[in-house]
Amino acid sequence: MLKNINLFIVSLIAIEFFSLLLGYGTHFEHYKYAIMLSIVILNYLFIKRQYKLIALQNSRKKQYLEQSS
Numbered sequence: 515m516l517k518n519i520n521l522f523i524v525s526l527i528a529i530e531f532f533s534l535l536l537g538y539g540t541h542f543e544h545y546k547y548a549i550m551l552s553i554v555i556l557n558y559l560f561i562k563r564q565y566k567l568i569a570l571q572n573s574r575k576k577q578y579l580e581q582s583s
Contacts (some may be wrong), residue, residue, distance in 0.1 A: 521552045545548040 527550060530540050 516561055520554050520557050523554050526550070 527547065530542065530547075534540050
């Protein structure tokens with residue numbers, strides 16, 4: 515779900531960037547861009563941490579299974 519949110523925000527920022535390049539201007543205030551970018555960064559950090567925790571849990575399970583056999 516977090517990846518979908520990140521994808522939506524990045525696509526929205528890309529559309530706004532192309533709109534700015536084509537001369538139509540932007541449609542949001544600057545603080546909204548800052549909020550969107552902070553959400554993307556926090557989601558990325560959360561997903562990265564989640565993958566590390568899953569890897570750690572898997573390695574612990576693997577060690578436990580090796581010790582018990």
